[in-house]
Amino acid sequence: MKVKNIVYxxxxxxxxxxxxxxxxxxxxxxxxxxxxxAKQLYEKKKxxxxxxxxxxSVQMYKGTALAEEAxxxxxxxxxxxxxxxxxxxxxxxxxxxxxxxxxAEFSRYYAAYALYMSSPDVRLDQSDTRKAILELxxxxxxxxxxxxxxxxxxxxxELQEKLSxxxxxxxxLYYNLGNYMGNNYLSSxxxxxxxxxxxxxxxxxxxxxxxxxxxxxxxxxMSVPSKVQLRYRxxxxxxxxxxxxxxxxxxxxxxxxxxxxxxxxxxxxxxxx
Numbered sequence: 001m002k003v004k005n006i007v008y009x010x011x012x013x014x015x016x017x018x019x020x021x022x023x024x025x026x027x028x029x030x031x032x033x034x035x036x037x038a039k040q041l042y043e044k045k046k047x048x049x050x051x052x053x054x055x056x057s058v059q060m061y062k063g064t065a066l067a068e069e070a071x072x073x074x075x076x077x078x079x080x081x082x083x084x085x086x087x088x089x090x091x092x093x094x095x096x097x098x099x100x101x102x103x104a105e106f107s108r109y110y111a112a113y114a115l116y117m118s119s120p121d122v123r124l125d126q127s128d129t130r131k132a133i134l135e136l137x138x139x140x141x142x143x144x145x146x147x148x149x150x151x152x153x154x155x156x157x158e159l160q161e162k163l164s165x166x167x168x169x170x171x172x173l174y175y176n177l178g179n180y181m182g183n184n185y186l187s188s189x190x191x192x193x194x195x196x197x198x199x200x201x202x203x204x205x206x207x208x209x210x211x212x213x214x215x216x217x218x219x220x221x222m223s224v225p226s227k228v229q230l231r232y233r234x235x236x237x238x239x240x241x242x243x244x245x246x247x248x249x250x251x252x253x254x255x256x257x258x259x260x261x262x263x264x265x266x267x268x269x270x271x272x273x
Contacts, residue, residue, distance in 0.1 A: 022049065031060050035070070042073055047080040068094075072103040079110060084118035085128075087111075088135070109148045112136040116155045122165045133159050164202040167195040171211050179222065185215040209242045210251040217258040232262040 038053030054074035061067040075090035091111035095104060115132035136156045140149065174188035192208040192215075202208070216238050220231035239259040246252060 031057070035061075035066065039073070042077065045080070047077040051077045051081065068098050068101050068103070071097070072101075072107060075107065075110065079114055082117075084114040088114040088118075092135075105143050105146060106148075108135070108139045108142055109146070109152065112139050112152065113155065116159060119159060119162065122162050123169065126163055126166055129159050129162055133163075160199055161203060164195060164199040164204050167191060167199075168204045168207055171195070171208065175211055175215055175218075178218065183219070185219045188212075188215040189219075206242075206246050206249050206251070209238075209245065210249070210255060213238045213242050213251075213255050213258055217262070220262060229266055232266045235259065235262045 034053055035057050038050045038057065041047075041050035041053070051074070054070050054077060057070040058067060058074055061070055071090060071094050075087050075094060078084075078090055079087035088111045091107040091114065094101065094107040095111065098104060101107075112132055112135035115128055115135055119129040119132055120126070133156060136152050136159070139146070139152055140156075143149070146152070171188050171192045174184040174191060177184040179185075189212050192212050195202070196205065196208050199205075213235065216231065216235045220228060220235055223231040235258055239255055242249065242255055243252065243259075249255075
């Protein structure tokens, strides 16, 4: 018999034996044997196979010391199989059930990190992103000296930037809509101002400030005569706010054109330095 055939037969026998053992343990009523088997699967990184055993163990061992470990391992298996939503829920359940448990710190961290991993594309609804931010802040509040502190702060910053980017998309959308079905320039301004308040150190800060100037300018152009002078001066105020912070900014040329236009149309204008 060829060596290849021998190896093939051996592998088939091994796989059949493994499947038979797995099926047998799933049907077993021996709680201790099932739990030991689940831990063996976990140690071998066979997380998806270990999941149903830990799920049943959490219920079967409820009220015992093993229930705590079983819940933590169930959460870890969910995390390792990339079921981040379930993982986060299991980790949070652990934290609420065993607030001073052996795995409390890491459960609170991974509850947040699992939500961080499930945070969607910036163009989609950001509810999970906000939940992740909440849980990261909770972790930092509970464990300010944790070895995971720096990682948590890094993920927190990334998620805040994602929300900032989401707001910037809204600002641009309002600006591009212009006067379509209402004054979208005002919505662009308000959204940008709120974003600057909520995310003062965002990497998109310059763009928010520019779109405020640009939207003010567009509002001035369509303003009624009784309000046009006020609108011009608002352009000037926001222009200087932008220019003082970004004197060589990406949009300084365009912003300066807005300023020069309104400057020529009202008196007592401040001179540029």
